[in-house]
Structure formats: structure tokens, C-alpha cells
Amino acid sequence: MALKKNAKVNEPVGLVDLSSSPLDDDVQQGTPLRATFCLKNREQMAEFDEKEDCFILDFDPFDSRRSICDDQDPEIAVVAETGNVACRDFPHPRHICVKFPFANTPHEKYCELCYCYVCDVSAPCLQWNGSSAHCHAINTEAWKHQRRKMTSKSVKI
Secondary structure (H helix, E strand, O other): OOOOOOOOOOOOOOOOOOOOOHHHHHHHHOOOOOOOEEEOOOHHHHHHHHHOOOEEEOOOOOOOOOOOOOOOOOOOOOOOOOOOOHHHHOOEEHHHOOOOOOOOOOOOOOOOOEEOOOOOOEOOOOOOOOOOOHHHOOOOHHHHHHHHHHHHHHHOO
């Protein structure tokens, strides 16, 4: 490609200063725009209250809920309950007792609302302890068979 000798070169219209931006000038002149902080917990509040004029709280500072558990698990905390719990507040077979969990406590223990799964009477029944102790009865076919035998005996009166 050949150049013509008489070609005009465009002259610059003005000089642009790229060393500073209008935002920098505003900061130096006292712009109302400031960094915003979002606080996640109460402990940060005192620290930022001394240093910053404005910050956002990601929690309710007036919330007076108190957890009754010492576990600091953020997932869930039971603070109250309402209503009845069937396995605690009503008569129930020993193997589903909430007060004495079957897997974690001796089977001979029972609460005031436990009953024998086999005899269908308040615990302890006459066969609660011994070789085929009813305290070990759970909802399986073998114990269901024992239960059916016991109910058929009581019906024949």
C-alpha cells in the first residue's frame, strides 16, 4: 500500500488525563458514598459502632430468644414445645417409650405410662422379668404371636 505525499494527519482535539478518575476527585472532596459493612453477629457490633457511622445488621439486635441448649449448632435449636407427645404423654408399649429409650436403657426400666406389649397391662406385668421376659418385647412376629396367644386366653373367660 502506497502513501500519498499530501495526506493530512488528524491532529488531536484535546488531551485526556487518565491519571485520576472523577470518583477519586469525589472521595477527596467528601462524597457521601462510603463502604458499607454487614455484621453477622452481636460481637462485631461494638467494634464497628466505634469506627463506622453506618452499618447493616444481618440479625435482630432486639431479639431476646434464648436457647436452652449449650450446643452452638447453627442448624437447629429447640426453644419450646407445645401439645402432647404420644410416646411420652399417653400410654405406650415399653419399646417406644421416650423417657427410657429402648436402645439406650435397660429394658426392665419403665415409666408410669409404659405397658407390657404382650399382656397389654401396665408395666410391669407378672412376666416382666425372667426367662422370656416381656420387658424385651418389641413389634416383631415372635412377640406378636405371644401377644395373640395372650389375648386369646383373656377372651375365653
